Amino acid sequence: MDAFAYYHSTPFAAFGFAHIARPPPMIRRYYQDLCRPGLLKIGYGGSSSNTLLMSQKDDEDISPHIGYTSPAQPRIAIIGGGIAGVTAANAISRTFAALSPKIVVFEGDEKGSNNMVNFQNHEHPTWVAATARNANTICPGASMHIMSQRTTLIRIMKDTVREWCEERLESIQCWLQKEHLAKDHLLRVDNFDIVPPYFALHIFRCLGPSASWDERATFITFLKSFLKTSVFSTAHDVHERGKLIHQIANSNRNLFLETIKSSNDLASKTGLGRGFISLYRNKSDALHDFEEGLTYGEDFSVLSYEEAVKLEPRILNLPITGQQLFGLHRKDDYTADCASFIREMTNKVTQEYGVQYLSGELGKVDDICLKKLTFKESSQLVGSKNRALATDPVLSQQQRFSLRTKDGRTHDFDFIVLAAGVNTPLFARMLSIGCSCPTYPLRGYSLTVYSDSSQSEAKESEVDARHTNNLLNQPLKVDDMYCSSVGQNMARIAGFGELCGFRDKATNVPSLAPKVLARYCKQLFPEAKVVEANALQCFRPLSPDDIPIVGAVKSVPGVFLHTGHGTLGWTLCLATAECLAQAMTDDISSTFDLPGGISIERHRLSPDRFL
Secondary structure, eight states: OOHHHHHHTSGGGGGTTTTOSSOOHHHHHHHHHHTSTTSOEEEESOTTTOOEEEEOSTTOOOOOBTTBOOSSOOEEEEEOOSHHHHHHHHHHHHHTGGGOOEEEEEESSSSGGGOOOOGGGTOOOOOOSHHHHSOOEEOGGGTTOOOSSHHHHHHHHHHHHHHHHHHHHHHHHHHHOGGGSOTTOOOGGGOTTSOOOOEEEOHHHHHSTTSOHHHHHHHHHHHHHHHHHHHHOOHHHHHHHHHHHHHHHHHHHHHHHHHHHTSSSHHHHTTOEEEEEEEESSHHHHHHHHHHHHHTTOOEEEEOHHHHHHHOGGGGGOOOOSSOOEEEEEEEEEEOOHHHHHHHHHHHHHHHSOOEEEEGGGTOEEEEEEOOOOHHHHHHHHOGGGGGGGGSGGGGOTTOEEEEETTSOEEEESEEEEOOGGGHHHHHHHTTOGGGOOOEEEEEEEEEEEOOSOSTTGGGSSOOGGGTTSSSSSOEEETTEEEEEEETTEEEEEEEEEEOOOHHHHTTSOOSHHHHHHHHHHHHOTTSOOOGGGOEEEEEEEOTTSSOEEEEOTTSTTEEEEEOOGGGHHHHHHHHHHHHHHHHHOSSOSEEEETTTEEEEGGGTOGGGGO
8 A cells, every 4th residue: 555545544634634645744754664474453344334444464462542553662862851852842742642752851951940939948050051040030011122123233233232332330439439438329220210221232252262163163154144134124024023922922821721720739839920010211112012912802901000000019219209100001911930831741751751851960961963874774664665765855854863862972863953042053064054043042131039028018909919929010111120029029130132153161151140130129118128139140052033932953954953032932822832732743834724714924033934
């Protein structure tokens, strides 16, 4: 029987793939194996009976899994054990349950997703992944804000100059000893009436001698695409990118809520909260975002300063006196502890689907090799009757990728998913696909503070009881810094976007961010002990056009990317993981179909869009 015709005779036709003219790439070669002489043959007994007919050589015991048994399990390596990697493992495991795939997640950090931060004990995250250090906000209401535009380029240059000047002034001030200066001679960054710089570009760190050749090449590739996108983007282009990201974020929110509802205690474990307040220094910005939110179907309402204080009394602590603050209430944005959620999802995929999660030296990948098979070897994979199909690159993936980990072991896989966050482009260069992954680390900071005081004062506000379990009634954003709470005694403030190289080289690059975050925390939480040194660096994989990079890399069949979420990993990853799983099952459809009736054109997420 012809393998493609045989494919349509199996239960996969009932899974919604009957319209596809050829089997999906992920399972195509397994159908070829099934057609080999002497192996299992499966078909339907008739159009009306749905009876499964099975014949096999001799009388071996058969236990078909959802209609058929594959003689081999697809072996899938997912490099990256953060939110991008674990959500990918979850989506792939569910999608390919019929194949019982062997999935291994590799996480180089020994802390991994099993690292538990006990907020009751005032602990701080030790896992370096952005999964553990982000602002814990799922914010479709802010997802339409696009960085890749001309105004951002101008702001990056201005903020870089401002930060450099502030750092020099601070050095001079320390040299002169601050106590000898007049009290009103403060740095501009100490003045709450002035918005602190958000961006910074350390070009020498990105291209200088401390960077490796691969790191320099990665920055140049990113910068070239980022400048091209930003300079030549029209207002319509920016709007369309924002609309696309919001569509993904909206679907992500639906998936997140479905996951929460399916568990009895996940909401309490993650400190789930609903609602978000964005603060603005002028009313026109608030009205602009309000109208934009309505365009995308979000439930927004404009707040006066007094109304915002009623929802979250701590806003009154901000000493912004030079101008009136305005608020925007984003009622359908959520907060939840991202690290706890991913830890629970990791436990689920390991226990229910048999996914392996390797961390530390066992999970630190040092090298990836592409193993090219000879025509003879490829032909042996698919049987003599289908020798002509062996030239299909997707059919010759048996043991075609070899991974070497830090402990010296090698692992062979059929498929590779690169979801390693900021390190993804370095792994891509090992496979000579760096141009398909032009992301670059965007450094931010987060500061977690703890309060042991009674929450009776904070609970006098007029809010729904759903929000009263956390230290903050409503999370908030002020001056591009996000402040949220996912516990009764803790809060976290995060922000900033700095291009200063990769994590292992950029930890000593100076920044005003810890000082600024600590200053805002001291005002919002005067009862808390705020230590500037506790501010943690957080590196996010920034895409040149703000859009995640998801799907197959055509130049190397069997390689898939799931990266480029930037500062919106928690807001997008659940949905893009579903897109990834669809890309691995079907290379014919032109759209990704997501919950809520949302369809995304595949080429807009494709890694090949940068070529």
